[in-house]
Amino acid sequence: MSRIELSRRSMLKAGAAGLATPTVFAGAAWSFTNDPQGGAVTLGFNVPQTGPYADEGADELRAYELAVEHLNGGGDGGMINTFSSKTLDGAGILGQKVEFVTGDTQTKGDAARASAKSMIEKDGAIMITGGSSSSTAIAVQGLCQEAGVIFMAGLTHSNDTTGKDRKANGFRHFFNGYMSGAALAPVLANRYGTDRKAYHLTADYTWGWTQQESIANSTEALGWETINNVLTPLASTDFSAYIAPVLNSGADVLVLNHYGGNMVNSLTNAVQFGLRDREANGKNFEIVVPLYSRLMARGAGENVKGIFGSTNWHWSLPDDGSKAFVRSFGTKYGFPPSQAAHTCYVQTLLYADAVNRAGSFNPCAVVEALEGFQFDGLGNGPTLYRADDHQCFKDVLVVQGKENPTSEFDILEVVEVTPRAQVEYPSDHPMFGGPEASLGSCNPGA
Amino acid sequence: MDALLLQILNGLDKGSAYALIALGLTLIFGTLGVVNFAHGALFMIGAFCAVFIQGVLNLSYETVDETQKDFLGNPLKVKTPHVENWFGPETGAAIIDWSVPLAILFAIPVMIAVGVIMERGLIKHFYKRPHADQILVTFGLAIVLQEVIKYFYGANPIPTPAPSSLAGAFDFGVLFGFDPNAIIYPYWRMIYFVFAIAIIGAVFAFLQFTTYGMVVRAGMADRETVSMLGINIDKRFTMMFGIAAAVAGLAGVMYTPINPPNYHMGMDFLVLSFVVVVVGGMGSLPGAVLAGFLLGILESFASTTWATTTIPGINQVIIYVVAIIVLLTRPRGLMGRKGVMEE
Numbered sequence: 148m149s150r151i152e153l154s155r156r157s158m159l160k161a162g163a164a165g166l167a168t169p170t171v172f173a174g175a176a177w178s179f180t181n182d183p184q185g186g187a188v189t190l191g192f193n194v195p196q197t198g199p200y201a202d203e204g205a206d207e208l209r210a211y212e213l214a215v216e217h218l219n220g221g222g223d224g225g226m227i228n229t230f231s232s233k234t235l236d237g238a239g240i241l242g243q244k245v246e247f248v249t250g251d252t253q254t255k256g257d258a259a260r261a262s263a264k265s266m267i268e269k270d271g272a273i274m275i276t277g278g279s280s281s282s283t284a285i286a287v288q289g290l291c292q293e294a295g296v297i298f299m300a301g302l303t304h305s306n307d308t309t310g311k312d313r314k315a316n317g318f319r320h321f322f323n324g325y326m327s328g329a330a331l332a333p334v335l336a337n338r339y340g341t342d343r344k345a346y347h348l349t350a351d352y353t354w355g356w357t358q359q360e361s362i363a364n365s366t367e368a369l370g371w372e373t374i375n376n377v378l379t380p381l382a383s384t385d386f387s388a389y390i391a392p393v394l395n396s397g398a399d400v401l402v403l404n405h406y407g408g409n410m411v412n413s414l415t416n417a418v419q420f421g422l423r424d425r426e427a428n429g430k431n432f433e434i435v436v437p438l439y440s441r442l443m444a445r446g447a448g449e450n451v452k453g454i455f456g457s458t459n460w461h462w463s464l465p466d467d468g469s470k471a472f473v474r475s476f477g478t479k480y481g482f483p484p485s486q487a488a489h490t491c492y493v494q495t496l497l498y499a500d501a502v503n504r505a506g507s508f509n510p511c512a513v514v515e516a517l518e519g520f521q522f523d524g525l526g527n528g529p530t531l532y533r534a535d536d537h538q539c540f541k542d543v544l545v546v547q548g549k550e551n552p553t554s555e556f557d558i559l560e561v562v563e564v565t566p567r568a569q570v571e572y573p574s575d576h577p578m579f580g581g582p583e584a585s586l587g588s589c590n591p592g593a
Numbered sequence: 594m595d596a597l598l599l600q601i602l603n604g605l606d607k608g609s610a611y612a613l614i615a616l617g618l619t620l621i622f623g624t625l626g627v628v629n630f631a632h633g634a635l636f637m638i639g640a641f642c643a644v645f646i647q648g649v650l651n652l653s654y655e656t657v658d659e660t661q662k663d664f665l666g667n668p669l670k671v672k673t674p675h676v677e678n679w680f681g682p683e684t685g686a687a688i689i690d691w692s693v694p695l696a697i698l699f700a701i702p703v704m705i706a707v708g709v710i711m712e713r714g715l716i717k718h719f720y721k722r723p724h725a726d727q728i729l730v731t732f733g734l735a736i737v738l739q740e741v742i743k744y745f746y747g748a749n750p751i752p753t754p755a756p757s758s759l760a761g762a763f764d765f766g767v768l769f770g771f772d773p774n775a776i777i778y779p780y781w782r783m784i785y786f787v788f789a790i791a792i793i794g795a796v797f798a799f800l801q802f803t804t805y806g807m808v809v810r811a812g813m814a815d816r817e818t819v820s821m822l823g824i825n826i827d828k829r830f831t832m833m834f835g836i837a838a839a840v841a842g843l844a845g846v847m848y849t850p851i852n853p854p855n856y857h858m859g860m861d862f863l864v865l866s867f868v869v870v871v872v873g874g875m876g877s878l879p880g881a882v883l884a885g886f887l888l889g890i891l892e893s894f895a896s897t898t899w900a901t902t903t904i905p906g907i908n909q910v911i912i913y914v915v916a917i918i919v920l921l922t923r924p925r926g927l928m929g930r931k932g933v934m935e936e
Contacts, residue, residue: 159607167815173656197877198748199748199857200746200748201743201747201748202749206669210597231732252767277818321744332845333778375898376897377901378901380908380909382861382909383850384852384861385607387606387607387782387893388600388603388604388892388893388894388896388897388908389604389896391599391602391777391778392596392599392897392898394774394775394777395596395772395775397594400912408855410749410750411750411853412771412852413752415752415851415852415853416851417850419760419762419781419782419850419851420762420777420778421761421762421777421779422780424761424762425777426634427774442749443749445752446749446750446751446752446853446855447750448752448754448853449752449754450752462664463664464800473664473665474665477664477665480714484666553661553669554663554664555673556664
């Protein structure tokens with residue numbers, strides 16, 4: 148690890164440089180945590196390697212390894228070839244070879260912070276990225292803010308990550324609960340009508356709360372009524388006690404605000420109880436899974452068929468960026484990448500490009516380079532990294548469980564690409580912390 | 594009234610799993626005096642017997658379909674299970690469809706073997722060690738078994754559905770004069786309950802009405818005296834460990850259509866099953882069964898909207914609250930025997 152020792156001489160030098168440099172580049176001249184030395188830069192990939200999301204974490208890690216390979220000039224270059232910004236040339240980042248270390252979040256906030264801290268302090272990681280849960284993302288984002296390194300979030304869908312818990316050093320490419328609601332609600336209203344009564348089962352933690360609020364607001368705006376919302380413990384494995392009363396509740400739609408193993412079990416239980424075979428209020432009973440993960444949805448088997456949800460990205464997208472990434476990933480590993488893999492790969496390229504454009508690894512310079520950055524060619528169409536909250540704005544996919552899959556990967560089909568304008572919201576939106584929510588100021592550490 | 598019946602029904606299938614696991618735990622504790630924290634892992638291994646059989650029945654050969662493309666744009670390789678080739682598409686598909694019930698036949702010998710190997714290979718070395726040592730070594734074993742399964746099958750749940758003719762749910766409410774949809778209950782959960790009752794009955798009958806069972810019961814009451822009669826009681830207790838493993842394994846096999854199995858599923862049941870054993874009374878087989886069903890039903894009631902809004906979080910602590918109340922009022926548990934775990 149390269150520790151930064153602040154001496155009086157270095158302080159004076161940095162201060163003089165700061166005075167002599169235009170404000171926009173001032174940050175670059177100051178010393179910062181883990182300034183790369185010796186021709187290599189270390190990135191920290193913090194993913195769940197054990198625990199229930201270990202498979203998703205493994206896919207993230209594959210994507211990171213592929214990104215590092217491409218940044219260092221290996222392989223076919225993947226999305227570097229389609230990325231609208233052309234600073235990445237296969238010579239690492241700012242000419243430094245990219246190396247990486249990994250940590251295990253275990254999908255636990257404390258463990259995720261500990262592994263990130265270890266990578267920053269012991270391994271000299273200058274950027275932390277990854278994760279498969281909003282609670283760990285928020286925990287690690289806070290740590291990175293304190294430590295003075297950039298956090299490029301992995302799979303995190305809670306509004307809070309770039310809402311009330313937003314941080315100047317943190318950036319999210321993945322979409323969020325509000326966007327899922329805004330994209331999904333019109334499709335649901337179109338398919339199932341506007342006179343619907345919804346019963347929500349919601350995972351009892353930050354992601355579940357914000358997703359439930361988002362879906363309820365979006366569907367109610369189109370005429371649906373939310374008749375109940377039951378919070379289910381994250382550790383639940385059998386949801387029969389929660390699902391059994393649904394049919395007799397007056398509802399005709401069940402919304403499962405669950406992810407991963409919770410989603411697999413609650414959806415399996417709901418189908419077991421015959422919800423989809425029954426009628427309520429004179430209509431077919433329907434089930435909705437607002438956030439889909441193709442990787443995890445495999446666990447629910449045939450139960451996902453016909454069920455609507457949303458996703459950040461899907462391997463079947465026809466744009467050049469997606470095709471390039473699927474080709475690279477599929478050739479190397481033998482199967483298509485998940486949405487978690489995609490967002491992690493993209494975040495790595497975006498970080499590397501921001502450093503190149505800033506001309507510095509200083510986190511404050513990287514923040515300035517990413518804020519308001521508009522790009523294309525990374526699989527989601529034209530995208531903006533909004534400066535106000537560090538949230539990416541791009542098209543959102545509405546998907547449906549495929550009725551006749553042709554392979555084990557062919558589980559979801561894209562039914563609508565919701566345009567970015569439909570999922571945008573003001574940065575002081577009440578669901579995102581309101582006017583009080585603030586990024587704070589960038590922390591270069593050291 | 595309909596909500597009451599609904600939650601009783603819901604509690605029965607979960608109670609069935611608790612009862613089966615607790616029954617095995619009590620058998621092992623009653624015969625060998627070992628506190629087996631690897632028992633949840635045996636439940637999980639049983640479930641993965643079903644996954645294994647499903648995988649074997651789905652072993653396929655590939656043909657290339659030029660008209661379709663895979664995710665890389667190459668001609669699609671279409672997989673056709675060998676059983677469909679050997680027995681025809683319809684019969685082959687039916688065999689695959691019934692993979693979970695078929696897995697029972699595979700799981701019984703496998704689980705007995707796993708139990709015997711576990712007992713002879715590791716646990717017998719800890720008979721004379723303190724219970725804390727037994728707990729540590731069996732808990733460690735459980736983690737090892739989990740990781741082995743995760744290595745081969747990954748961390749994600751694996752769909753293992755019930756036969757399609759046994760999928761779906763039955764409208765119980767109509768039978769009792771309630772409105773349609775008031776009491777809906779899945780067929781497979783009913784089957785699970787009946788299966789659990791059959792297994793519990795078989796274990797009790799084996800212990801009660803066979804000579805082998807009589808000797809085991811005698812050994813549980815006074816091991817030394819039975820040994821002095823020239824009976825190799827250790828051998829019989831080893832076999833009981835195998836039977837207890839098979840009971841846990843069968844509970845796991847039949848549970849797979851209820852929730853897709855994953856490597857961690859045993860741990861989800863283990864702690865609660867220990868509470869069940871303690872509430873039922875250490876060493877009491879009827880107590881384990883009674884407490885299993887009782888706590889399963891109580892847990893189901895505690896998960897209702899009414900209960901969680903009246904006392905937030907009650908669904909997560911109800912079993913432990915009941916355990917505290919039972920142990921305060923009946924320190925040996927509901928049907929505990931004097932002298933067991935009291936030295």
